[in-house]
Amino acid sequence: MTHRTDMTHDIRLVVLDMAGTTVADGGLVERAFEAAAADLGVEPGTPGHAAKLAHVRATMGESKISVFRHLFGTEDLARRANTAFEKAYGELVDQGCIEQVPGAREAIEEIQQDGRTVVLTTGFARATQDAILGALGWRDLVPLTLCPADAGGRGRPFPDMVLEAFVRTKAADDVRQTAVVGDTSYDVLSGVRAGAGMVAGVLTGAHGEDAFRTSGATHVLTSVAELPAVLRGIG
Template identity: 70%
Template sequence: MYKPINLVVLDMAGTTVADGGLVERAFAAAARRTGAEPDSMLDYVRATMGESKISVFRHLFGAEAKAQQANTAFEAAYGELVDAGHIAPVPGAREAVERMRADGRTVVLSTGFARTTQDAILAALGWQDLADLTLCPADAGGRGRPWPDMVLAAFLRTRAGTVDGMDQVAVVGDTSYDMLSGVRSGAGVVAGVLTGAHDKGQLEEHGATHVLDSVAGLPDLLARVEI
């Protein structure tokens, strides 16, 4: 039986937002502010793109107080770069969201950043009202990707009778962790995009059902997908 994809959960940085490597720049700044040497940690940061940032810092710094200090420094550094105008939409991203909503799909923007940073990005782009809902890890009990919690939170908060099950959900992102969160949630479509951190092989290895050049192609993909 045909079931349309009625809920789309989109990642932000690397998927809908082009941040020009700001995650690595902000991480380096945060590491230095906490007395650490960033070069030895950057490989892990790159490998875990998409994971909630506090989880990354817990792995790297161990002690909770140190991890929280580093996370606060990271969010401050990233916010400063955002305020300085170092981000832009991925070409076609806004138009893709607007088209999907016009097609009757609910769209949620999700991130591994803290709420304050997510709000700063949305404000910088003028996207405060672009999506139906925005989510960060704190909105889903504190666990970000690769856990499925944000996807499930999006489902629970927005279904409103239009989504009968997870097979009507699409999860879209640019990292392996985005793909894992989609697979673990049971989403019907798990789509990777090539505008961010990971390549086609990494995305497919971690469960991508489709790989697109960019999110701009997502409305056309969903229009032809049948479950």
């Protein structure tokens, strides 16, 4: 674990990403993308398929519909791809292909026992988010879960979901009393843009320390399991 020591604000609200941060999905995003690409006639092994898959990998953490708008150009094609993606991902979830990141549930429970509010966010659609929560038995784990549609339609790297969590929970008096934690540079950038006092990248998902630091992370954690102790150490 590495971090800077300039934190001064007592953290009252903790906004956690799901896939890659608190949820281990074993590469299901790429598998679901394969299904979406096939639905639109993009054949595996072609240059177009490889380029699109590279973009999916580079934009992990971004709202999936935004990714598909970039890849396929028109709103109709983007929605077709997104529907196929969400269907495929949901089927994989139903097959038991996800699990929590080791210690994630315990970390969330510890943070809440310490008197902080936790919100879970995702770049997936609500139906997929609910399927993941149901598969893990997490439906009642936190008081609020958010997807891009819950925050007006814009996902990461925009700050909207973080700010929505701040407004809805009223857990903090100042946005600097918010911690944002995720496994991608998009998670980090959304926290920075929201003005969060702590913005942490975790090394259990898509991106690494260099990407986190470049995006403005204040902390880099090996896993979300470290988070309760880090929060206790900063107020």
